[in-house]
Amino acid sequence: MSLPPSPRPLTFSPWCIYIACPHVTVLLAAEMKGLLLICCSVPLLFLAAAEEEGKMLVSLLRDRSHIEDTLQAAADQPNDKYQAGLKKLRNIYQTSIKPLEKVYKYNELRQHEISDAEISSKPMVLFLGPWSVGKSSMINYLLGLQDTPQELYTGAEPTTSEFTVIMHGEKTRTIEGIVMAADSSRSFSSLEKFGQNFLEKLVGIEMPQKLLERVTIVDTPGIIENRKQQERGYPFNDVCQWFIDRADLIFLVFDPTKLDVGGELEMMFRQMKSRESQIRIILNKADSIVPQDLMRVYGALFWSLAPLINVTEPPRVYVSSFWPYQYAPDTSWELFKREEISLLEDLNQVIENRLENKIALIRQHGIRVRVHALLVDRYVQTFYEKTGYFGDPELVFKEIVDDPDRFYIFKSILAKTNVSRFDLPDPEAYRDFFGVNPINSFKPLSAHCPFWGRCLLNKIEAAITEELPGLISSMAAGRAPSLSCEDTGCQEEPKNRYRRH
Incomplete structure (x- = not known):
């Protein structure tokens, strides 16, 4: 069932006002001394349809x-x-x-001085990848932020332009990057060396989530291979290197439509040299294509990344659709569910150790x-x-x-x-x-x-x-x-x- 179409714009006349929609018909006549109701018909079918539609939206969310x-x-x-x-x-x-x-x-x-705050900090999980591959949606899914005021904004266009650090706090609040860098009790004070332009692109979010008591999550701007759009006003690769050096786990996210490897992504792989054991590659949105095409995409992903990963054993690749809604029909949802649980176990192992x-x-x-x-x-x-x-x-x-x-x-x-x-x-x-x-x-x-x-x-x-x-x-x-x-x-x-x- 589809949602009821929204009411069409009001049409005005000197004597009457019409509100028209497929389920509601209201006719109001305008007189000199006020409004006189002539006819009002609200079928109960509309209310029942809205209630049923709400139940269907809830059922679309994954457990x-x-x-x-x-x-x-x-x-x-x-x-x-x-x-x-x-x-x-x-x-x-x-x-x-x-x-x-x-x-x-x-x-x-090396530009890497270890502070006391960094030694005592929680494990850090870093999300990297091209734009609009589902990094923010995956974080919303892991933390249960869907349809809440704390939900990270997502969209088909490049939406994340800041480095977003999601931490635990007693209440939900947003912390500016300048404040984060000035707080010596946190492990982000050394980020001041990248300049004020970067600190304006750094934001911290505290929220009372159970998972955040054990881990800190960092969402990054999507990698854009267009050279004109690389002029960010701050040393993007150096900032990524700072987070890579301190990350306990690096999720490198792709989707079936963005498998090309450009200069910026190639540079990032060079920065992750000697950190291959922390890298986990995620082929997201796997339910958007049929299984036969998914096999070809999986092979194309390995073919694109093979020259960039200088290890004998390739990193683990997880194939699934990491977002709050149900898998698309006619897909290998059992396989995707097992891959998802395997990724969660991998993350939990890092937290435990x-x-x-x-x-x-x-x-x-x-x-x-x-x-x-x-x-x-x-x-x-x-x-x-x-x-x-x-x-x-x-x-x-x-x-x-x-x-x-x-x-x-x-x-x-x-x-x-x-x-x-x-x-x-x-x-x-x-x-x-x-x-x-x-x-x-x-x-x-x-x-x-x-x-x-x-x-x-x-x-x-x-x-x-x-x-x-x-x-x-x-x-x-x-x-x-x-x-x-x-x-x-x-x-x-x-x-x-x-x-x-």
Whole structure:
């Protein structure tokens, strides 16, 4: 049954007013002293049809009970074991990794400084993909926002022009990007470096949703391959890199009509290098085409993405229609339902392993900081060896930076340390790094060994090889990590030696 057509516009005459529609006929006569009702006929059939139409609209919505069950949205808050593990992880980073990170200015190389708010933040799920592929509709479906005031706006045209961060809050409210960046208790303060134009395109939404107590969702503007429309007024790719570096799960969404890969999407795949384990590809709106065509589209999607994903095993591809309404008739709705549940289980696994993922992230960060420190140390040693008493510092510096292989800078690290060649950064990055930071402003690693205490290099190596793996093992075994006074900040109470105990 279709909805009753809306009433046609009112037609006016000097004596009568007509309101005409297929189910209602009202005739009003205008007199000098007022309105006199001549005829009014409202068939009961219209009211019955409207009630039946409302029931049909409700029946079109899909049941969401499996989302609540699979994602365990009513789960309890993190327990004491989780809080103790988080406190231990924060202490390891502050005492063993951050000192070396600061000394050799790692943040200026990678533009990624880990804050306390980022360590304690909830898992982040990032939605990427071309415009109008159903990213916002999928978020509405996961959170149950359909037909509510909090529903994200969707449409066939490019509708999302902001980076929308959806978080948990006691009440529904919108937070401007400038306020989010200024709040040091959140993990978004470092976004200020992308300028005020970007902060105007950043918006936060807080709402009292159960799922948001366990995860933060980020909706992004659609990728538009038209070069004229790429002029967004802020560094779009750099902003995406910021969110990619911090995302626990990346949903890359496509639909059957937008499988072409352009320059902007190709750049984004290069930015996601080494993050392939976090990528999940979603072929959305799968019920919009017949099964035979869906097989061809699935193959075309793999053919388009194969050159961009440099892994032996391709990422998981989920095929379904992720929105609140029922699947289209004559489609493989059982397959789509199983794919949907499989995706929800994947998301729930990431939420459950949030602390283990944080530990792995800090350990990966520590490995990069260690490699960076070893490289800077090697650059500095080579610079002082080749300069001597009578060498030209500027000429020696230019030779080393322009051709580091000539001085075996990278190869010497592979030969003398247990560093993988796959963890070595691009030599070109150090040309820019030393262009901003003079090489003579750094000291060798041997100079950072205090008379009392361990060297900075020994601290970070102990964190990578012993402390962080031990923390993962204790969490996996169900044991709360032991906290020392360094972890808790406790201080021993001074004793009065003249008092009798």
